[in-house]
Amino acid sequence: MSTKPAETEITRIAVGTGDEARSIAMRIFHAGKRPDVHLEHGQASELPALVWLGGYRSDMTGTKAVEVERHAREAGTDCIRFDYSGHGSSDGDYRSGTISRWVEESLAVIDHAATMRMILIGSSMGAWVALRLIEELRGRGQADRLCGLVLIAPAPDFTAELIEPNLTDAERTSLAERGYFEEPSEYSPEPNVFTRALIEDGRNNLVMRGPIETGCPVHILQGMRDPDVPYTHALKLMEHMPADDVVMTLIRDGDHRLSREEDIVKLRQAIDAMLTKA
Template sequence: MSDADILTTAEGRRLAYHRSAGAAPGVVFLGGFKSDMEGTKAVHLEAWARRNGRAFLRFDYSGHGLSSEEFTDGCIGDWTTDAMTAISELTEGPQILVGSSMGGWIALLCARAMPERVAGLVTIAAAPDFTEDSMWAGFDEAQRAALINEGQVALPSDYGEPYVITRRLIEDGRDHLVLRAPLSLPFPVRFLQGTADEDVEMAVALRLLDHARGPDMRLTLVDGADHRFSDPDCLGLIEAALEEVLSRAGGGA
């Protein structure tokens, strides 16, 4: 793999990225919480884009992967700003956003803040508002007290070392909720969700579908698929959803 390029943001954060030239509208992959641009889905979609001559961008939020800053210094607002900067500086015209888990939430925030730059949306196990509805709502009294008094709490993770959750992450998340106010998605949207996902419950996908408003939204539930959504069948479904959104957005497949 070639070395990543670097984009320095107005805030001084250094974002690592890989960009492929190709046809418009391009595709931007937005990764999940504590994930990075070398994940299975990001790399698979880059290969898909190259085969199809489609412009493609994958990058690491600050505090993730090869980008600068510490993970515990970041929050939803910072990572959304990173995403909007990457879209603004590294792509041209409207893009198809593919958001995985937290990346689904960030894609929705981008769509709300810069709708003129979004031609369509594909989410994979989208986790909108998870800092409030999953983390904070799931904390016991001791965890809430630790968060408030000590500024952070460690949560066990199935993906490696514990997640250190900061008070700033929770409080900032409340300023970026998308399921409490009208959410307009005026372009083709495909939500993908596994029924065996233990990190994002199926009810979240149903709530998102019911809450958002748009002329062309569909939710696909995949029996037995987990949160990774990265086996060959699931990767094929992501490709199919992306091709459908591209077709309906006028970009062909």
């Protein structure tokens, strides 16, 4: 398995206006423009597009994101990867980000890409963004655009469920006095910064307040040795989906990233199951 990013051109769209304007970087692969995929030139694939939604402080060149596009190429369907503002190649500072802001950007990207049918693949915080996108699409009467949902180490409502209950006195003081607190990151030499704005906005975007109805098949991949999002959180999420066709794969020795070769195999299998049902 190669981790070299697929050679897909970066394009950009502007989201927001005035002081809220930001440039969002995307890599959109169109199967109809690939010579060895047997579609007429410019024709869209009949299969749903794969839409990658990354996690907090991750970007579209990560192992899983790249493998999702590689799998789309092999399957002969489209793939959309992008960076939230403050992440990767997009403009801004991630410390200015909120769930509302990143959902707005995600919706703008899928609308720009004219993706009529899609499978959302959300990793960690990206699972929260995916579930909020579903709410937005249902509100528009566009729930039929969604053909499947693959969630990797899902962290919906993480600000309220995983951060706020575990804040130390020092972190609460920092939030009150500085508007943010820091904690060491296992994935970067720079600490993670969680802002008061992110936490307060998170309360307005909670999805596990009652039953969640996606109206599509759902597959959850969760490591049981995840130090960031305990597998009990994924089980709780599953309990909020009583009406959906939900499959959960618990990986006994899996961590939060789930980026090992054997983890990628499971991810590809989950995507294939969604494509088969579409």
